[in-house]
Amino acid sequence: MNKPRSLYIHIPFCEKICDYCDFTKLQYFRKFAIPYLETLKKELESYDIGELKTIYVGGGTPTALEDDLFEKLLEIIKPYTKGAIEYTFEANPESLSESKIKLLSRYGVNRISLGVQSTDNKVLKAINREHDYEDVKTAIKLLKQYGVDNINVDLILGLPHSSKSLLLKDLDNLTSLGIKHISCYALTIHPHTVLYNQGYKELEDDQMRELYDVVHNYLDKKGFVHYEVSNWAMPGYESHHNKTYWANEEYYGCGLGASGYIGDIRYKNTVNLEKYLLGEYIQEKETLTLKDKYTYEVMLKLRCEGLDLEYIKDTFNKDLSKEKKDEIKEMMEQGYLEYREEKLVATYEGKMILDQLILALL
Ligand code: SF4
Secondary structure, eight states, X not given: OOOOOEXXXXXXXXXXXXXXXXXXXXXXXXXXXXXXXXXXXXXXXXXXXOOOSEEEEEESOGXXXXXXXXXXXXXXXXXXXXXXXXXXXEEOGGGOOHHHHHHHHHTTOOXXXXXXXXXXXXXXXXXTXXXXXXXXXXXHHHHHHTTOOOEEEEEEETOTTOOHHHHHHHHHHHHHTXXXXXXXXXXXXXXXXXHXXXXXXXXXXXXXXXXXXXXXXXXXXXXXEEEETXXXXXXXXXXXXXXXXXXXXXXXXXXXXXXXXXXXXXXEEOSOHHHHHTTOOEEEEEEOOHHHHHHHHHHHHTTTTOBOHHHHHHHHOOOHHHHTXXXXXXXXXXXXXXXXXXXXXXXXXXXHTHHHHHHHHO
């Protein structure tokens, strides 16, 4: 059996908790971070990890660790980095200091994903982010000085005070800083977050769609490719790691709350720090049947590269071109699906109504 070629590592610590956040995260305390890293090392060693193609360290905020612990983390990961073509760290602009960038570059990290969310200081303040736009500019300049130009920026659409004109300003700011990959996510208001308690509401679907159109039209003109529902990249700058997920390929997931997919099993790690530190890493396991695998295949591949109907026929014994002939024809006529290099691909319009396409094809 081939081993997974991708590894996700979760570092759950943050210096400050943002008002909208529903990720697995904890307030950073050194006394928790030290045993966490020791446990993470053991968890990594519990898998028989072979040569990897991609490594992604996310959070939380990996850069929240103090420099000595940050270096310890890089040392723990080092044995797995040989041969990796893409090694990404998530970072927040305010905690990506020059000393951390030096360490990242020394340990071969070649991609950074920056949690920017907005370049407007009023918006950033309203969601309790620690950084301002100056920090974003400084972090990007420093990264480039140290030779890292493969930088993703995350933006959130629909934040308090945001508007179409501020979104255009964000896009102007980021593209003029030479950013080659932008991820845009719709703000979701989760119960128990500060924004929820303040009564802040999500945008209506049609308002959100307008914002996505602003992003798409702007970035399309600048030469970016919309290669996944929420992701735009200049050619050659697509995220190899994230494409692993959307290609329905296997990956290891380590750390608090991380998910993984190995063989026939999809698993989710515990979000309970106490349990994790005791070595009770996995909380849920799903053993996949062929039908489950087919469902994941359609759900994930339509987000990005599209469906290879021959592969689906050989692997899942499903002839979609016959079984879903009418649905496919109708969705092609409506401009939601098209054939590209022998794959059935969702167009931009199709990606905007992806759940409907998936339901029609399952
Ligand atoms: S930095 Fe990220 S993970 Fe941490 S609280 Fe803010 S949004 Fe959540």
